[in-house]
Amino acid sequence: MTLQQIFSLVFLSLINFGNPHSSKPSTAVRKAPNVILLIGDGMGHSQLSSALYYGQEEPNYLRFPVVGLSRTSSSSHKITDSAAGATAFSCGVKTYNGAIGMGPDSTALPTILETLEDQSWQSGLIATSSITHATPASFYGHVKLRKQEFDLAEQLITSRVDFFAGGGKRFFFRRLDEKNLMPAIESNNLLLDTLKLSAKNWQEGKRYGYLLAEDGLPPVEEGRGDFLREATNLALDYFKSQGAPFFLVVEGSQIDWGGHANEGDYLVSEMLDFDRAIGAALDFAEKDGNTLVIVTADHECGGFALKASTKKVPFRGEVNDYDSLRYSFGTDGHTGAMVPVLAYGPQAEKFGGIYQNNTIYEKIISAIKGL
Ligand SMILES: [Zn+2]
Incomplete structure (x- = not known):
């Protein structure tokens, strides 16, 4: 062993065990990691793969070191909807299609976001649908049926979600019951912006909400711009200014809508948009060093495939063109179909394997606890 190697060893042990003259404990206290959960609604393997062929550059999701598969059935159906799918992530149980934050017997269950808020965490939700739509709502709401979006708007106001961005103005301000929600918005420390995402001088103790469309936001193809990535960066800026660990959910809501409409260009443009938000989350996590990033889907939508075009070949007729x-x-x-799970950061290895969708909840909790 050279002198330099001996010096390196001594130096490393000082880093690992701290300065013996310091009053600090000699072993570092583990800080719980931040969690960013990105949900591509309706994003199966072909949707994910489409970004390989139709993007301008390599997809950001190729940066994930850990891959798993999630089994998506709900308690009531072989094929889940987004409400049961998101409730599996948020409450850790499989429930019936249509349920928001409720178990199979229609009892309200605490969501992961509520549990973490009890422990002074910060929380945020971003979606390109209305913020009262099934996926985001399953993290703060408790209703028997997903279509109760007016009820969910009220529940969001009184929830402890610190930051949210999406659409759904009409469920707050053009209500069938004509209720004025402004007094509740003010008394719950919520600052609402219905015009644009804008950086703020973040105030302590205030919650920030951005409602930027009457219902869902417009598709990327119709001018939504870079909303999903920008909202993700804005939320991360907000959380950083407040200091406490955070749990952020980002949904690429309209990959699903492209699938329902059987419109490939719609679906793929939404997939590429979602991948840009994934890039923002990974950039933050790489710099921060203590952020767990998970990408998954609630279910596949559309039975989407990237199949070969056909071409005419003399004497053989129409054949598959594997290059198109x-x-x-x-x-x-x-x-x-099963859907992908990608993970990066502290305890990411927990997300490898094949498992039921509701175990993603347990994996997140145990990663936070460091178990
Ligand atoms: Zn759907």
Whole structure:
């Protein structure tokens, strides 16, 4: 061993065990990691793969070191909807299609976001649908049926979600019951912006909400711009300013809508948009060093495939051209296919393997606890 190697060893042990003259404990206290959960609604393997062929550059999701598969069936159906799918992540149980934050017997269950808020965590939700839509709502709401979006708007106001961005203004301000929600918005420390995402001088103790469309936001193809990535960066800026660990959910809501509509260009443009938000999350996590990033889907939608175009060949007629892709759809609904799970950061290895969707909840909790 050279002198330099001996010096390096001594130096490393000082880093690992601290300065013996310091009053600090000699072993570092583990800080719980931040968690960013990105949900591509309706994003099966072909949707994910489409970004390999139709993007301008390599997809950001190729940066994930850990891959798993999630089994998506709900308690009531082989094929889940987004409400049961998101409730599996948020409450850790499989429930019936349509349920938001409720178990199979329609009792309200605490969501992961509520549990973490009890422990002084910060929380945020971002979606390109209305913020009262099934996926985001399953993290703060408790209703028997997903269509109760007016009830969910009220529940969001009184929830402890610190930051949210999406659409759904009409469920707050053009209500069928004509209720004025402004007094509740003010008394719950919520600052609402209905015009644009804008950086703020973040105030302590205030919650920030951005409602930027009457219902869902417009598709990327119709001018949504870079909303999903920008909202993700804005949320991360907010959380950093407040200091406490955070749990952020980002949903690429309209990958699903492209699937339902059987419109390949719609679906793929939403997939590429979602991948840009994934890039923002990974950039933050790489710099921060203590952030767990998980990408998954609630279910596949559309029976989407990237199949070969055909070409005419003399004497053989029409044959597959394996060098030319085209979109194909098998259904205008969801399918029962397993969906991908990608993970990066502290305890990411927990997300390798094949498992039920509701165990993603347990994996996140145990990663936070460091178990
Ligand atoms: Zn759907």
